[in-house]
Amino acid sequence: MKLHPDPIPDMHTDIRPLFSHDAMTYQALRLRGLQESPTAFSASFAEERDRTLADITPRVTPAADGSKCVFGAFRTDTLVGMVTILRPQAAKVRHCAQLAGMYVDPGFRRRGIGRALLGAVIDHARAMGDVRQLRLGVNADNTGARQLYEAVGFSCFGIEPDALHVDGRFYGEAHYVLRLDRRT
Numbered sequence: 001m002k003l004h005p006d007p008i009p010d011m012h013t014d015i016r017p018l019f020s021h022d023a024m025t026y027q028a029l030r031l032r033g034l035q036e037s038p039t040a041f042s043a044s045f046a047e048e049r050d051r052t053l054a055d056i057t058p059r060v061t062p063a064a065d066g067s068k069c070v071f072g073a074f075r076t077d078t079l080v081g082m083v084t085i086l087r088p089q090a091a092k093v094r095h096c097a098q099l100a101g102m103y104v105d106p107g108f109r110r111r112g113i114g115r116a117l118l119g120a121v122i123d124h125a126r127a128m129g130d131v132r133q134l135r136l137g138v139n140a141d142n143t144g145a146r147q148l149y150e151a152v153g154f155s156c157f158g159i160e161p162d163a164l165h166v167d168g169r170f171y172g173e174a175h176y177v178l179r180l181d182r183r184t
């Protein structure tokens, strides 16, 4: 079984790393996500809305060693999806990279874009050569995202109760890992 199926969702979608010149479009899509799906992220719209270009640019500027990269999905030059990979520098944990900020514009969902973004980020992690596993956390109630992560090979290893507090309600966080040294 392939780890992730066809990484190209359709002929009109391009997946590529974002760069500093993408900072404003990245922030626009991020703010849209924080407003539209507040229970999907630990950051909040109120905390992020006033960030300046100087705040955002370092977030989207890829690290030369690949340890930080935001992958974007573009439809006819419009950013419609993204996901971030972050790899720590510390020697004892640098074999574990974290995924964060997975988001696809509502108008473009269920077209394989989320799956393609994960395919790109998994390929990127493999290409670094010494990343053994990818981790992520997802709201335990987010069944759609969980199905997507499980479809590409992530396994849930636990649920942290009450990890997220949004609008007076607590949500559990499901913790996932994908072992890159184990082909599924």
Ligand SMILES: CC(C)(COP(=O)(O)OP(=O)(O)OC[C@H]1O[C@@H](n2cnc3c(N)ncnc32)[C@H](O)[C@@H]1OP(=O)(O)O)[C@@H](O)C(=O)NCCC(=O)NCCS
Pocket (backbone or CB within 6 Å): 033, 037, 040, 041, 101, 102, 103, 104, 105, 108, 109, 110, 111, 112, 113, 114, 115, 116, 137, 138, 139, 142, 143, 144, 145, 147, 148, 149, 151
């Ligand atoms: C979760 C999210 C990224 C999925 O993006 P997407 O582009 O729609 O995902 P895909 O089209 O690649 O879906 C691939 C598979 O994942 C599963 N899946 C995705 N969304 C699903 C949903 N809402 N319900 C059930 N299954 C879903 C399905 O198995 C799907 O395959 P299928 O369409 O052939 O049935 C998107 O819904 C989103 O941005 N949601 C809001 C933010 C969010 O939840 N981010 C995750 C934070 S951890």
